[in-house]
Amino acid sequence: MTRPAVPAARVPEAVHRRRWAILGVLMLSLLIVVLDNSILNVAIKTISTPAPTGIGAGQSELEWAINAYTLVFAGLLFSAGLLGDRLGRKKVLLGGLAVFGIGSALAAFSGSPGELIAYRAVMGLGAAFVMPATLAVLMNVFERDEQPRAIGIWAGGVGLAIAIGPITGGVLLDHFWWGSVFLVNVPIVLLAAALMLWLVPDSRDPSPGRVDPVGVVLSVVGLVLLVLGIIEGGERADFTDPAVLTAIGAGLAVLAAFVVFEKRSDHPSIDVTHFRNKAFSAAIAAVALVFFALMGVTFFSVFYTQSVRGYSPLETGLLLLPLAAAQLIFAPRARLLVDRFGNKAITTGGMLVIAGTLAAFASFDADTPVWLLETVFLLMGAGMAHIMTPTSVVVMQALPREKAGSASALSNTFRQVGGALGIAVLGSVLSAVYRDGIEDDLTTLPAALHDTAGESIEGTLAVAARLGPRGDVLIAPAHDAFLHAMHVTALCGAAVALAGALVVALFLPGRPPGPAPDGGAAEPAPVPVRGRSG
Numbered sequence: 001m002t003r004p005a006v007p008a009a010r011v012p013e014a015v016h017r018r019r020w021a022i023l024g025v026l027m028l029s030l031l032i033v034v035l036d037n038s039i040l041n042v043a044i045k046t047i048s049t050p051a052p053t054g055i056g057a058g059q060s061e062l063e064w065a066i067n068a069y070t071l072v073f074a075g076l077l078f079s080a081g082l083l084g085d086r087l088g089r090k091k092v093l094l095g096g097l098a099v100f101g102i103g104s105a106l107a108a109f110s111g112s113p114g115e116l117i118a119y120r121a122v123m124g125l126g127a128a129f130v131m132p133a134t135l136a137v138l139m140n141v142f143e144r145d146e147q148p149r150a151i152g153i154w155a156g157g158v159g160l161a162i163a164i165g166p167i168t169g170g171v172l173l174d175h176f177w178w179g180s181v182f183l184v185n186v187p188i189v190l191l192a193a194a195l196m197l198w199l200v201p202d203s204r205d206p207s208p209g210r211v212d213p214v215g216v217v218l219s220v221v222g223l224v225l226l227v228l229g230i231i232e233g234g235e236r237a238d239f240t241d242p243a244v245l246t247a248i249g250a251g252l253a254v255l256a257a258f259v260v261f262e263k264r265s266d267h268p269s270i271d272v273t274h275f276r277n278k279a280f281s282a283a284i285a286a287v288a289l290v291f292f293a294l295m296g297v298t299f300f301s302v303f304y305t306q307s308v309r310g311y312s313p314l315e316t317g318l319l320l321l322p323l324a325a326a327q328l329i330f331a332p333r334a335r336l337l338v339d340r341f342g343n344k345a346i347t348t349g350g351m352l353v354i355a356g357t358l359a360a361f362a363s364f365d366a367d368t369p370v371w372l373l374e375t376v377f378l379l380m381g382a383g384m385a386h387i388m389t390p391t392s393v394v395v396m397q398a399l400p401r402e403k404a405g406s407a408s409a410l411s412n413t414f415r416q417v418g419g420a421l422g423i424a425v426l427g428s429v430l431s432a433v434y435r436d437g438i439e440d441d442l443t444t445l446p447a448a449l450h451d452t453a454g455e456s457i458e459g460t461l462a463v464a465a466r467l468g469p470r471g472d473v474l475i476a477p478a479h480d481a482f483l484h485a486m487h488v489t490a491l492c493g494a495a496v497a498l499a500g501a502l503v504v505a506l507f508l509p510g511r512p513p514g515p516a517p518d519g520g521a522a523e524p525a526p527v528p529v530r531g532r533s534g
Contacts, residue, residue, distance in 0.1 A: 018199060019141045023150055025195045026134040029093060030154065031164070032100065032188045033127045039169035039181045040066065042313045044299075045306045046178045047116070049462065054178055061113040063427050066299070068117045070420040071223050072124030073131070076216060080129040089133040089140075090200050094193055096129025101189035108179035123182075135392075135411075137200060152332040152389045167321065170314025215265065218258035223417065226251030230424040233432070274410070279343075282507035283391040286347055287411060288418030289500030290354055290387050293493040294380070295419035296426025297358055300486050307457050308366050308479050322374050326381025327388075334389035343390045344508045351501035353383030358497055361490035365483055394508070422493075430489045431456065437481030441474060457482040 044062050047054045057065065084092040103122030110116035135154065142150045172180040229247030275281045305316045337346050357380040364373070395411045435454045442454055445463065454460070460478040464471030 019146075019150075022141050022200055023138060023153060025192065025199050026137055027154060028188070028192045028195065029097060029130055030134050032097075032185050032192065033130050035165040035168070035188075036069070036104070036123065036127075036182075036185060039165040039172075039184070042166045042169035042302060042317050043173060043178055043181045044302055046173055046313060048456075055110065055113055055116065057113040057116070061117065063299075063423055064117050065113065065120050066423055067227055067420050069120040069124040069127070070417075070423075071220065071227060072121045073128045076125065076128035076220070080133075084129070084133045084136055089136050090196065092129050093133040093137070093196060093200070096126045096133065097189050097193050097196075098126070099123075100126025100130060101186050102126075104182045104185035104189070108181075108183035110179070141201065148335040148338075148389075148393045149332070151392050152335045154392075164324075166317030166324075167314070168317070170312065170317035173313040215258060215262055218254055218261060222251050222254035222258055223420070224251070225254060227420055227424045230421070230428050233428055278507040279394055279509045282504050283343075283347075283394040284410060284414045286351065286387060286391050286500050286504045286508070287395075288414040289496055289503070290351065290384065291415050291418040292422035292425070293354060293358055293496045293500075294384070294422070296422035297361060297490060297493050299423050299427055300430050300489055301361070303457055303482065304361075304364070304486055307461060308482060319370070319373065320377060322378035323381035323384075326378050327385045330382050330385035331389050334386045335393070337386065338390045338393075342509070343394060344505060346386050347390050347508055348501050348505045350383045350386035351497055351504060353379055354387070355494045355497035355501060357383065358490050358494040362487040362494075364486070366479055422496075426489050426493055429492055430485045433485035433488045434481050437484050438477060441477040441481075 044057075044065075047065070048057050048062055080092065080096070100123055103119050103124075103126055107116055107119035107123060110119055135151075138150055138154060168184065169181045172184060225247050229244050229249075229251060232247060233241065233244040275284075302316060305311045305319055306313070311319065334346065357376045360372075360376045392411060434457065438454055438460060442460075457478050460474055460481075464474040464478070467474075
């Protein structure tokens with residue numbers, strides 16, 4: 001059988017010629033999904049201030065504004081990936097962009113924290129259909145030997161979004177109202193959709209699985225209950241409260257039912273047999289754990305830079321530039337180090353760097369030199385780049401090309417779930433430790449102001465501003481209580497990153513599977529996961 005050219009024929013020549021332009025369009029679509037959260041991180045202090053500057057959102061409402069997006073996103077990614085495999089990834093991408101754009105416009109004009117949370121959920125719905133489709137299309141327009149490079153550039157796009165987001169958010173907040181950070185998504189959506197119609201080919205799985213509505217409902221309900229309990233525990237500074245324990249217990253029970261249902265289903269959202277592959281499972285776990293740590297730390301770092309250090313939103317965005325630049329620079333090049341030293345060494349090293357940078361926050365105070373903060377952000381971005389690229393390649397090449405939507409959905413779901421739990425858990429630790437630290441300084445406040453002042457540093461500073469000169473005595477204790485809470489939270493994040501380093505050191509392969517030397521046999525035989533029969 002003389003068919004050496006079969007692998008090359010997997011991608012039509014017309015598509016192959018414009019593959020890099022297609023990657024650019026996919027990165028633009030990815031940009032708005034990531035940019036939205038990075039913009040919001042800079043804007044949360046503004047949104048937390050009372051009207052007319054913001055909408056007076058409390059810390060728990062801010063956590064929900066972030067997590068409403070993340071939980072809907074994570075809960076629907078599997079079904080979105082399957083729908084893309086079934087209906088066509090281009091169609092699903094365009095539909096997701098439209099929903100995301102509508103949600104962004106509605107969020108921009110929210111009149112209350114409740115409305116913002118609801119519209120953020122709509123945005124999460126759209127994003128769930130965008131994110132997995134971008135990687136799935138990428139896997140179908142690049143041959144296997146170019147996929148690691150393309151995925152590295154795709155991961156670098158995340159760094160670009162992280163760079164553009166805070167700076168754009170800072171500029172917008174300096175000149176416009178807080179809702180502009182959401183409205184800016186609309187023209188980007190329109191441009192991405194137009195380019196997609198012109199350039200991106202459609203693709204689908206010739207043998208797609210059925211959608212799993214029961215699994216989707218169980219996963220979303222379980223995650224929402226779990227996060228609700230964690231956030232409530234932090235807000236009340238009491239994780240033994242019956243309501244908190246009930247919510248957390250119910251969430252864990254529903255998630256356990258979800259796993260049992262998925263194992264027995266003949267068309268599961270998550271094919272749990274994929275996790276029999278240790279490398280695949282370790283890569284997924286690394287993604288989840290690093291975003292658990294990073295999202296939680298990003299949440300409190302904005303309050304550190306703005307509320308304690310006194311930087312403006314634009315200055316905060318500029319402070320985050322080294323983190324983003326490092327990702328943008330190193331993510332496309334990480335594959336070169338992986339080729340030389342293997343997935344295990346590079347990813348473990350990246351996790352250790354993340355753990356070290358998170359631990360560094362435990363030494364920061366109100367007068368820490370800016371250059372030291374910038375160095376930590378730079379190292380954090382470099383660590384991220386050397387985690388995301390190799391783990392993304394392991395995950396995406398573990399499943400056949402036809403299942404690219406499902407593979408992408410798995411990776412992104414665990415990333416989003418890890419981030420949501422990071423914000424919930426570490427945000428709750430921050431809230432509980434802060435409340436405990438400031439409590440003694442609030443005893444003289446009227447009962448009506450006591451709870452508001454104790455919820456977060458923004459709550460304390462808002463009450464201090466309302467009291468005028470009498471409230472000045474609260475500012476220094478608020479800063480001290482927040483710094484102590486930040487130190488404790490940062491060490492918790494570092495411990496999680498160390499756990500991730502241990503997981504990848506034990507289970508990730510030393511060398512990437514890679515194509516066969518002649519390039520001919522690698523495509524049909526990626527990783528043992530594929531070997532299970534349907």
